[in-house]
Amino acid sequence: MTTASASASLARGRRGAELALLLFGVALAAAGQACVVIARTNALSGRIAADAGVLLVLAVVMHVAVRRFAPYADPLLLPLVVMLSGLGLTLIGRIDDSLRGTNYASLQLVWLAIGTGVFVIVLGAVRDHRTLARFGYTAALGGLVLLLLPAVLPARFSEVNGARVWIRFSGFSLQPSEIAKVLLIVFFAAYLVAKRDVMSVVTRSFLGLQLPRARDLGPVLVAWIASLAVLSRENDLGQSLLLFGVFVAMLYVATQRGSWLVIGLVLFAGGAYFAYHAFAHVRERFDIWLHAFKPSYVHDQSYQLVQGLYGFGGGGLLGTGLGRGHPQIVPYARTDFIFAALGEELGLVGVIAVLVCYAIIVQRGLRAAIGVRDSFGKMLAGGLAASLALQVFVIVGGVMRLIPLTGLTTPFLSYGGSSLVANFAIIALLLRVSDAARRPPPAIRADSPYGDAPTSVVRSAEAQTVVVSRVGAATEDPENGA
Amino acid sequence: MNAPLRRLAIALGLLFLALLTNATWVQVGQAHDLNHRADNPRPLLTRLTTDRGQIQLADGTVLATSVLSKDGRTYDRVYSPVPGTHQENAQQAAMYADVTGWAGVISTSGIEQSEDDLLAGNDDRLAIRNFTDTLAGKQKQGGSVQLTLDNAGQQAAYTSLQRALGSSGNAGAVVALDVQTGKVLVLASVPSFDPNPIASRDGAAAQQAYNTLLKQQGNPLFNRATQGRYPPGSMFKLVTSATALSTDKYSPSTVIDAPATYTPPLTRVAIPNFAGELCGRGGKETLLDALATSCNTAFAKLGVALGQSKLQKQAEAFGIGEATPSFPLPWARSTFASGQLDPPALAQSAIGQRDVALTPLQAAMIVQAIGNDGHLITPYLVDKELAPDKSQLSTGHGADGGQVVTPQVAAELTQMMQAVVQKGTAAGAGFNPALKVAGKTGTAQHGTTQQGVLLPPDTWFAGFNTAGSRTVAVVAFVENGGTQGAAAQGATVAAPIVRDVMNALVTPPGQ
Numbered sequence: 001m002t003t004a005s006a007s008a009s010l011a012r013g014r015r016g017a018e019l020a021l022l023l024f025g026v027a028l029a030a031a032g033q034a035c036v037v038i039a040r041t042n043a044l045s046g047r048i049a050a051d052a053g054v055l056l057v058l059a060v061v062m063h064v065a066v067r068r069f070a071p072y073a074d075p076l077l078l079p080l081v082v083m084l085s086g087l088g089l090t091l092i093g094r095i096d097d098s099l100r101g102t103n104y105a106s107l108q109l110v111w112l113a114i115g116t117g118v119f120v121i122v123l124g125a126v127r128d129h130r131t132l133a134r135f136g137y138t139a140a141l142g143g144l145v146l147l148l149l150p151a152v153l154p155a156r157f158s159e160v161n162g163a164r165v166w167i168r169f170s171g172f173s174l175q176p177s178e179i180a181k182v183l184l185i186v187f188f189a190a191y192l193v194a195k196r197d198v199m200s201v202v203t204r205s206f207l208g209l210q211l212p213r214a215r216d217l218g219p220v221l222v223a224w225i226a227s228l229a230v231l232s233r234e235n236d237l238g239q240s241l242l243l244f245g246v247f248v249a250m251l252y253v254a255t256q257r258g259s260w261l262v263i264g265l266v267l268f269a270g271g272a273y274f275a276y277h278a279f280a281h282v283r284e285r286f287d288i289w290l291h292a293f294k295p296s297y298v299h300d301q302s303y304q305l306v307q308g309l310y311g312f313g314g315g316g317l318l319g320t321g322l323g324r325g326h327p328q329i330v331p332y333a334r335t336d337f338i339f340a341a342l343g344e345e346l347g348l349v350g351v352i353a354v355l356v357c358y359a360i361i362v363q364r365g366l367r368a369a370i371g372v373r374d375s376f377g378k379m380l381a382g383g384l385a386a387s388l389a390l391q392v393f394v395i396v397g398g399v400m401r402l403i404p405l406t407g408l409t410t411p412f413l414s415y416g417g418s419s420l421v422a423n424f425a426i427i428a429l430l431l432r433v434s435d436a437a438r439r440p441p442p443a444i445r446a447d448s449p450y451g452d453a454p455t456s457v458v459r460s461a462e463a464q465t466v467v468v469s470r471v472g473a474a475t476e477d478p479e480n481g482a
Numbered sequence: 483m484n485a486p487l488r489r490l491a492i493a494l495g496l497l498f499l500a501l502l503t504n505a506t507w508v509q510v511g512q513a514h515d516l517n518h519r520a521d522n523p524r525p526l527l528t529r530l531t532t533d534r535g536q537i538q539l540a541d542g543t544v545l546a547t548s549v550l551s552k553d554g555r556t557y558d559r560v561y562s563p564v565p566g567t568h569q570e571n572a573q574q575a576a577m578y579a580d581v582t583g584w585a586g587v588i589s590t591s592g593i594e595q596s597e598d599d600l601l602a603g604n605d606d607r608l609a610i611r612n613f614t615d616t617l618a619g620k621q622k623q624g625g626s627v628q629l630t631l632d633n634a635g636q637q638a639a640y641t642s643l644q645r646a647l648g649s650s651g652n653a654g655a656v657v658a659l660d661v662q663t664g665k666v667l668v669l670a671s672v673p674s675f676d677p678n679p680i681a682s683r684d685g686a687a688a689q690q691a692y693n694t695l696l697k698q699q700g701n702p703l704f705n706r707a708t709q710g711r712y713p714p715g716s717m718f719k720l721v722t723s724a725t726a727l728s729t730d731k732y733s734p735s736t737v738i739d740a741p742a743t744y745t746p747p748l749t750r751v752a753i754p755n756f757a758g759e760l761c762g763r764g765g766k767e768t769l770l771d772a773l774a775t776s777c778n779t780a781f782a783k784l785g786v787a788l789g790q791s792k793l794q795k796q797a798e799a800f801g802i803g804e805a806t807p808s809f810p811l812p813w814a815r816s817t818f819a820s821g822q823l824d825p826p827a828l829a830q831s832a833i834g835q836r837d838v839a840l841t842p843l844q845a846a847m848i849v850q851a852i853g854n855d856g857h858l859i860t861p862y863l864v865d866k867e868l869a870p871d872k873s874q875l876s877t878g879h880g881a882d883g884g885q886v887v888t889p890q891v892a893a894e895l896t897q898m899m900q901a902v903v904q905k906g907t908a909a910g911a912g913f914n915p916a917l918k919v920a921g922k923t924g925t926a927q928h929g930t931t932q933q934g935v936l937l938p939p940d941t942w943f944a945g946f947n948t949a950g951s952r953t954v955a956v957v958a959f960v961e962n963g964g965t966q967g968a969a970a971q972g973a974t975v976a977a978p979i980v981r982d983v984m985n986a987l988v989t990p991p992g993q
Contacts, residue, residue, distance in 0.1 A: 042554075253486045297813030298521055306521075312508050314524045321616075326527050348509040352502060359498045366491045370484050378483045382490065389494040393501060402504040 014075040015067050021079035022059045029055060029086025032322055036094045039323025051093075054109060054349055055086050058116045065120040069127070070435035074364045077434070080357050081427050083411055085112055085420070087354070088413035090322065091334075091341050098328035105414050111417035115424035120426035129432050133376045136190025143183035146176035147230060177230075177239045178409070178422035181246075182429075185387060189379035192254035196375075221267075237275075237282060238398075238406030242390055244268060249386045250379060289404035304331045308340035308399055312351075320348025336407060338414040339399045355396070358411070363387040365430045371437030381433040384426050494684035526587045528602075528681060531554045532598035535601040535624030537582050537593055540865060543633050545578050546585075546594065548624075551683075559585055559681040560682065576674045577640050580705040581631065581811065581863070584677035587685045587693065593863070594626060596810035600625040600867055600875075607875050623870035630665040630865040630878065633656075635954075638986035639670040642979040643958075647672060648965040650691060651699065654958070655706035657846040658983055661946055661953035663858030664850065664876045664880025667987060668956070669843075671710075675702040708813045711839035712959060715926025716756075716776045716972070718834025720848055723773055723781075725788050725796040727891045734770040734894050741765045741804055744779035746829040753782045755828060756925065756971075770865060773898045774906030777835050786830020790823045791830060799886045800848050800858065802840065807860040807881060816844040834926060842959045845944050849955040851883070852899070853920070858883030896920045896948065911977035916990040921945020921980065923972030940964035943976035950988035955982045 030052035037045050061080045066073055089112070093105035126132060132139075151174050230240045248264030275282045284301065292302040292309070307330040327341030329331050334341075365385030370379045391408055398405035408479060411417040508516075517525060534557065537546040549568045560568060561582060562575035583592015590598055599605045603612060603624040612622055639656035647654055657670035675698075679691035693702050704710070726732040740761040743752040761767055761777035772780040784991040785793060797818040798804055806813040817839045819831055830836040843861065851858040859880035867875040887895070899920030902908050913919040924942030931937060941963055946955040958979035963970025 135804055249490055253483055253490055258483070293519075309508065309512075310516055310519070310522045310524055311670070312505075313513045313522075314528075316509060316513045322489045324531075326524055329523060329527075343509065348505060351505045351509065355498060355505070359495070362494055362498075363491065366487060366494075370487050375483060378487065382483075382487055386494065387491060389497060393497045396501050397504070400501070400504050400508050402500065 018075035025079045026056045032090040035322035045202030069123045072438040073431040073435040084412035111420045115420045119424040119428045133190045139183040140187035143180040146180035175418040178418040185383040193376045196254040238408035243392045246387045250383045285404040311340040311344035315344040315347040334415040358392045368434035368437045377433045533623045535626040572676045579677045580671045584681045586681040600714040626868040628866040632667040633666040638982045639668045640983040643672045646964040650965045652962045655842040655961040657842045658956040660852045661853040666863045671702040671706040673702045707842045713926040714834040714840045715924040717924030722832045740767045740780040746825040749826040770898045774901040782829040816840045846957040849944045851886045855889040856887040858886045907973045917947040918949040925971045938967045941972045941975040942981045
């Protein structure tokens, strides 16, 4: 009795804390917006209040949805996401201002509203994350279709700057691979939970590694080949890297076999080697990464990377201040290189703060994965958290020249509707799993005859079954045979 | 599955750690290099929105200032603004262009470049000020630079130089130093240019203005005073005399050989005197008279007698052949000799020909040392560095260049140089007798045309006054004799320029 009620009181909702943090996040975004406006025009403007107001409304809508549908969820996830989205809005608006005549900030706000809607729908429709496990193969199909759709469309509907990852129609551009990524992670989670016992079987030892059976390599190889196919048909280096990385991570978590990690790394290395030699644009990316400052590259191939680095250098420790730098010099500053704009105007301090925000989101996701009791929830949350972490690593690493540059978006910061919507869906799913993890176990009814009686295992000699009986009440209760 | 999840968390954490470390490296470790790379447009763009500090003179003359433009956010750089307006005085701007340089969207040069950190407000000494200004919401301001130049002297130098050059298309330079402190009072190079078009915010227009100047005849962008290296000719006899006087064997009244022509050992080519004149009587004269009449044969023979080692050491003590001291403008090294000299080469080097090449600024250092009792002070151009609120951040001063010659030798040299002006080659130049000027003329051959005709000589005059409100050392250099062609001499072309500059800089005693 005491344990049940004790655990019920420990599992508080923490929604009050979430609301307070949300308000702080919106205030921070508004302050950033104010900095930009003051720096550019030396006066305040009503636009600051209007933008902050819209952001506040969306945040409150999401907060109410969480209160209603996932009252025990982690209180940190939503405020962090809202703050990053607000910061992204500020930066996009600031770049708009320098480029005179573009108004992507308003579009981003529209997508933010759509993202809020998707968030509420996902949170409301998926009341128990375990139901998603039943739709594993459907998700896989949907994911693959979305992934390959741009490849089969003619180039004028699907190609932007050499990467065929878009669907464009009547002024809108969608990146279906972002949504495909979420569906495929759902599929991976469902598949791996179902097959994990099978994939944990080992046949032989090799160099100290326990190798799995050859036939179990099949799905992994399929995934590997699919990634390469996506890469070759669509020139999307980043997405294929991400999908493969997430799959290998989830495989490791499901089977606990280090050998899968090694196999994954070997396949990755082999794939990279093959890609380097087969695809010119991969070679080019590597070349630019290694020789960014070569005089003949600086104004040509590596211009974007170099200007981004100059932006970071110009920001230094404290940054130039919002509105006082020149982020618009960098090509694609509002999408791929939004982080360079952040680095220039908010400096190393801002960069570290935002990276820590991302790290906290990932950590909360993994916390939910560890805390939830069912395997599918662990796989799902773990996979989603890993995909966020890997995405941030790949794009920020590329922008800051740690690794070669790829065309991934920076979650919540960069301009892009599909990316924003998909990431909000991810957060909704993480909140769903987190709610399940932190929800107190169902309390045992006070009038139950069993109450808190200790239990023991009884093996029946005849049947090959195991019977659990309640020891204390056994002699008195006629329902329990001895 | 919790164990692998935990390990996955650690791995992802390491990835983030890698990102943070890399970010720190890029934004702190590499920041300085990235910001100073030539193809980085950000510092140049930032210059447009900075209230850059002023470059000014002690008497309040403003040489460069930032003017807020019509859009209220960006600044234009104006050189020599007419007081009270935002228009530029192109003539005055041209007078100081070699010193101020320019700061525009395409590049920087001169003082604008060497003092860029202070002028742009990025100097470390302004850091705290900048921080409190940011908190108070004030615009970032650059510090100001006050130069040592004297407006009256600079103007006199320019007017005089331009008169001497006329429309000949030749070039010239003037340098004046304060003898006791090493302050650079005049630094002029003609032909010059107006830096305002190069500092235009329109990058294309600025580049075009720069390219036009690069190709212009007479090379106006070249600072002859600090970068030009020319044979000093007879002016170098000051160094030869100093070498001789520093040994125990010579004094101004020592009688030395002064033949009609002198043929050094190991050669049959004779060194003549100027226009074949005879020096002294009977092939002999005193050292003082030899300098006063600028006798080539006497000094050539003297040089051979002294030997390369002593001459070279004395030249190096003056700074010739050594690396140039720290100076805010690029300054070329002067040369005495390249390698071992055989007697004919030594004879010619002793009279400032052969491989001897001096910058006008280096020549000024020679007379500054002599005028300062033999104590050399390296020249300095920046008098004061000021913070935006006009408080002083630092004052400039010349560095100790060492005792080049003893005070006794310096006094003897002064006596000899006064003779040059009173009764020697510079007697007709019109120096104010009240200033008691001591100097030396120089008329240097510097080659022939393709047809073998002798080029008009380079002309020099270097001197300092020994009476008056202050002591200044002035050097004037005029290439190819200015307008006087083959008949040009240091006394007729360069000396009048030094006279005019001295009159502008020094008040005679009793006035």
